[in-house]
Amino acid sequence: DAKTTQPNSMESNEEEPVHLPCNHSTISGTDYIHWYRQLPSQGPEYVIHGLTSNVNNRMASLAIAEDRKSSTLILHRATLRDAAVYYCILAGSNFGNEKLTFGTGTRLTIIP
């Protein structure tokens, strides 16, 4: 499985944008970039995914570098509820490959 590298921790002020980086230099052409987050005492929660183009949804935006070797999850206006561990995961496009390989993630702390 291709690996991802994320900072161990980040802090951000409440109501400010947050940019969470992820490096994935060995990404293959068919790997999708997924982001999940895990709030305290809960199971992981899907945030967003993309292949090549930038993606937006109600939770966040995903900016993917042109060479696809890195990506950035953008939370537009952080709230205290966004404090969580954020995981950047690469997953292949083969049907039947539902396995997600989690790294250590980035622990995001929101400062009130």
Add this chain to the structure above:
Amino acid sequence: KAGVTQTPRYLIKTRGQQVTLSCSPISGHRSVSWYQQTPGQGLQFLFEYFSETQRNKGNFPGRFSGRQFSNSRSEMNVSTLELGDSALYLCASSSPGQGATYEQYFGPGTRLTVT
């Protein structure tokens, strides 16, 4: 739609015993995956079932097994429990059809403590 449910939520067992954990996926989801989460190893994939067949398997010993029923509900079993099996066991369901373009929905987990 009801989310993924896991039972029990907490469990305490003794070394050498066996345990069965249950997972009910979101209605209509046919794929169920299991993960183990520990402070030392993080989140690790155990196995995945689709239409009652195991399709993917992680790197765990044979003491860890699972099955899926015709209604997509799944169980995982750990035999001869060891102290290192203490972990949060998470179940996730999805509705695959196009490989990695789906999303997985996780349950709250079962916290297993082995003494």
